[in-house]
Amino acid sequence: MEVKEPVHTNGESERHTKADCVERASPATTRIDDIVHERLEKLNPTLSISYFPNPLQIKTAKGAIMIEENGQENVDCINNVSHIGHCHPKFVKRIAEQASILQTNSRFLYDVLLEATNKLLKKFPPELCVVTFCNSGSEANDLAMQMAQVHTGKPGIICLDGAYHGVTRATMDISPYKWNDKYKQNPLVTVAKSPCTYRGALAGKTNSKDYAAYIPSIINENTGAFISEMMQSCAGQVIPFKDFYSELYPVLRSHGVVAIADEVQTGFGRLGSHFWAF
Numbered sequence: 001m002e003v004k005e006p007v008h009t010n011g012e013s014e015r016h017t018k019a020d021c022v023e024r025a026s027p028a029t030t031r032i033d034d035i036v037h038e039r040l041e042k043l044n045p046t047l048s049i050s051y052f053p054n055p056l057q058i059k060t061a062k063g064a065i066m067i068e069e070n071g072q073e074n075v076d077c078i079n080n081v082s083h084i085g086h087c088h089p090k091f092v093k094r095i096a097e098q099a100s101i102l103q104t105n106s107r108f109l110y111d112v113l114l115e116a117t118n119k120l121l122k123k124f125p126p127e128l129c130v131v132t133f134c135n136s137g138s139e140a141n142d143l144a145m146q147m148a149q150v151h152t153g154k155p156g157i158i159c160l161d162g163a164y165h166g167v168t169r170a171t172m173d174i175s176p177y178k179w180n181d182k183y184k185q186n187p188l189v190t191v192a193k194s195p196c197t198y199r200g201a202l203a204g205k206t207n208s209k210d211y212a213a214y215i216p217s218i219i220n221e222n223t224g225a226f227i228s229e230m231m232q233s234c235a236g237q238v239i240p241f242k243d244f245y246s247e248l249y250p251v252l253r254s255h256g257v258v259a260i261a262d263e264v265q266t267g268f269g270r271l272g273s274h275f276w277a278f
């Protein structure tokens, strides 16, 4: 059988069909084939398997290394959002301690909620001074979209070409990276050109001022928000033009458009020199 190369930056193989999986797993001759069979039987098939038809069966991980059942070590360059590496001992210890003391919701008063809030606030400029905790990046973006809509009274939103912002209904709408013939563009969503100087519509041409001048041409009477990663990740690690956001954000605000910065992949020090990409 032909081996397919992974095509996306997050290591997701070209989407395999159920028939591909059955072919790979039949007859079941290895433990990996058994696992593929069991997944097909019991899990939603949209949970794709990376590097199929040669998936990795991972036993454990430490720091930047993921170790397969057969002992093979792999440097993990794709495992989404493991900000401090795998199984960091300090992190593991702190989670275990807290799990043994208290896990509850924000309706009660207890110290760790405000301790975490204050630690986070120290990482923000003074004007960003209010925190909401969420379970996931998708939930955070979904909430930001709701807040923008309530604030502006407008349901429309602009996202960047190639963007990925999450798996909820609302965040799929602003994730062109995930659209296909079954999941198409919501009419309330406008796709702006990606600020990529390397490939695509603006390769080699545009500077930040031109881009900021282009944005009003795609703002319409419904547009209440603009969402982007400061450096697009799934779209191909796109580093925008110099001064891109300092030119763009004032233009958005002058049109009453709320700017949302998605820091799910780029925040918490992932870019190295700065804690947040914005």
Ligand SMILES: Cc1ncc(COP(=O)(O)O)c(C=O)c1O
Binding pocket: 080, 081, 135, 136, 137, 138, 139, 141, 164, 165, 166, 167, 229, 233, 262, 264, 265
């Ligand atoms: C840029 C970006 N935004 C949002 C999300 C969604 O985050 P989560 O998987 O925690 O819902 C992701 C996940 O990879 C992401 O990369």
